[in-house]
Amino acid sequence: MVRVAGRTVVGLDFDGTLAPIVDDPNRAHIHADASEVLVDLAPHVAAIAVITGRPARQALDLGGLEEVGDAIASSGKELYLFGQYGNERWTSRERRIIAPRPPRGLATFERDLPRTLRLAGAADAFVEDKGLAVAVHTRRLPDPQDAFERLLPPLRSLAERHGLVVEPGRSVIEVRSPGAHKGMVVEKLATELDVQGFVFAGDDLGDLEAFEAVDGLGERGIAALRVCSASDEQSALLPLSDVVVKGPDGVLDLLRQLRADIEHTGH
Template sequence: MTTGPAPAPRTPAGGAGLAALITAPDTALIALDYDGTLSPIVSRPADAMPAPGAVEALRALAARVGTCAIITGRPVDALLELTGLANGNGERAGLENLTVLGQYGLQRWDGATGATTSPEPLPGIATVRSQLPEVLRDAPPGVTVEDKTQALVIHVRRAANPDAALGALAPALRRLAEENGLEAAPGKRVLELRPPNHDKGRALRELVEERTARSVLVAGDDLGDLPAFDAVDELRGLGIAGLTVCSDGPEVPAALRERADLVVDGPLGVVTLLNLLAARIG
C-alpha cells in the first residue's frame, strides 16, 4: 500500500473535508465514479476494467470508513462483473461497508447482504428502444447504442469525427427523449437517454441522509459528476464537511476540473489517493 501524506486540497473547504474524513472515518462517506475514475476510459464500455490496484484500494478503504460507494451510470450487474467485487460464490469479505448505486441510484447493491434492488424500467425506454434504429439510420459508422435496460446510451467515440457525429444526432435524440418522458444527459462523447430527475447529486444526498454521514469525499471525471459536486456544496451548508476530487485527463470538462478541491492524475491518481487515505486512517 502506498504510504506518505495525502495530497493537499487547494481550497480551505476541501482541506476541512479531508481532515474530517481522516479524524472521524466512522462517519465518512467515500463516493466514487467508475468510468474515468476507477477505470480508464476505453472505446468499448465492456472493456473498462478497473485500474491496477483499484479493487484492492476499495476493499482497504471500505474496511476503514463508515461507507464506501460507487455511484455510476452503469447497471449494477455490469459493474460487479467488471470489478469482480461480488463473484459467483457471493464472497463479500471486507465489503460490508460498500454500496454500489447503479443507473444513477435507480439500482442498488449492498455489500453487507449481496442483494440487488432494481425498479421496472419506465415505459418510455421501450418506445425509445424501438425507435432508435430509425433515428440513427443515417448515423456515421462507429456510432453504437449501449442498452442499460433502465437507459439507452448513444456512443460516438469510435466515429471518424465523434464531436461532429454527436452534434448532428443530438437534436433528434433530445426530441425522442422528451417525447417519451426521458432526459438526454451528455457525457464524454455520449448522450444518455434516461429517466429524469435521477443523477449523482440526488443519489449522494439520499445516501448521506441514510448513513448520517458527517463528511463526504466525491471523485469523478465527467459532466455527470457535477451534480454530485453541487450536492457537496449543499451539504457543506448543512455542516457536513466535503472534499471534491477530479480524476484528470485529456477529455475532462474544464468545469469539473475548476470545481474540484483536489485534482489527481486519472484513475491511477485516484487509486494512489485511496491507498494514502487508508494508510492515514490505519
C-alpha cells in the same frame, strides 16, 4: 476529513474514475489496483459507495465488486453499489440488486432510434441497451466529437418526445427516465449513515449533481471533498473540484494517501 474518517463515506464513479475509459464499454474493467485500495481503505471509513451510470450487474462483473464486497464485509464495513444513477441498489450485506421497471417511453424511443441515427449520419454508432436506459456511443466512429455534436440535438428532441431525458458524457449520450441522479444518492447515503464527512470522485457530466450535493453537505457543516478525475476530454468538473488528480491512477493514489493519513493520526 481525517478527523471524521470513521463517519465518512467515500463515493466513487466507475468509468474514468475506478476504470480507465476504453473504446468498448463492455471491456471497461476496474483498475488493477482498485480492489486492493478499496479493501485497505474500508476499515477506516463508514462505507464505500460506487455510484455509476452503468447497470449494477455490469459494474459488479467488470469491477469484481462482489469479491471486493466480501473482503470489505469481513472488516465489518459495507460496500454500496448504485447503478443507473441510483435507480439500482446493491450492497455487500443484501447481495441482490433492487431495481424498478424500465421507464415508459424507452421501448418506443428504441424503435425510433435507428432512423434518428441514420438522419444524423451516425448509423454506425454503438447502441448500448442498459435495461433502464439506452446509451449511444460515438467513440468508435471516425470523428467521435463531431458525431457527438451532430447527435446531441436530435437525440435530445427524440428523448423529450418519449418523456425521457438526455445525459451527455465522454463520447456517449445516454437517454433515461427523469428524476434519478447521483446527487440524490449522495443525499440519501449522507442521511442514512448519519455522516460527518463525504468524499466523492468523478470525471464526467453525470457527476455534476453529486458534486453539487457534496457541496451542499459542506454548507451544512459536514466535511466535504470533491475530487475530479481529470482527462483531456472533459473539464466541466474542474471549477467545482477541491482536488484534481489524473485519471484512475490519481484517484487511487489519493485514496492511498487518505488511508495513510488516517493511520498516521490514529483515527
